[in-house]
Amino acid sequence: MTLAKRSSRILEKAQQRVSGMQTIDQNLDFGHSNNLQNMQQQIEQLRAKLNTHNNALAVIDASRTDIEQLEKSLSVLCENMLMSVAGRYGKDSAEYVKAGGVRKSERIRKSTNTRIKTGAEQAAVKSDETT
Template identity: 35%
Template structure:
């Protein structure tokens, strides 16, 4: 199951508040580091982290798909190898069995009397 990109409610709320303060032309500085400038900086820092996280998720999803394709390719190749061994040596051969094939049971009548 692929991971979903992350959204941050805190980031969305902060961006809306910043936009509202900028629209009012307010230059908020309440002292002790509580200012619009610092609010914007913290918001941008979180935004970068969310974007980085989402990029990693996208990379992981692509890698997952690449692995699935490589597994399918390997399974197909394994099947071709086994079929090739069967064609050259037969399905009753030790070579076929050592390549991972299963010998057919020799069919014969069993006298139970």
């Protein structure tokens, strides 16, 4: 998921207003820094900040993509290493546990336990219904 590039409606509106005001007078000045030159200067500052911001987002997106690729690569490597340990020492060995695996003899299969519990619960419900 890429980060959305930012734009500014205020910047677009200000650019349109500057264009309109320039048709009135190129040196329009109302005092107290209310003039076209100041407005154009602030427009350029905002445009530069937006460009800097969007460039930073692009760098972050590229970095995120690199991180995701490295995570996938590392995940595959970890899985391959664990399978290699299992192949050499067996899935029931102490070495397999040291490498991060769970011994086959200690693995709890939830589906089997769930079926047993569900079967017992259904039997209890049926016996309650018959009595």
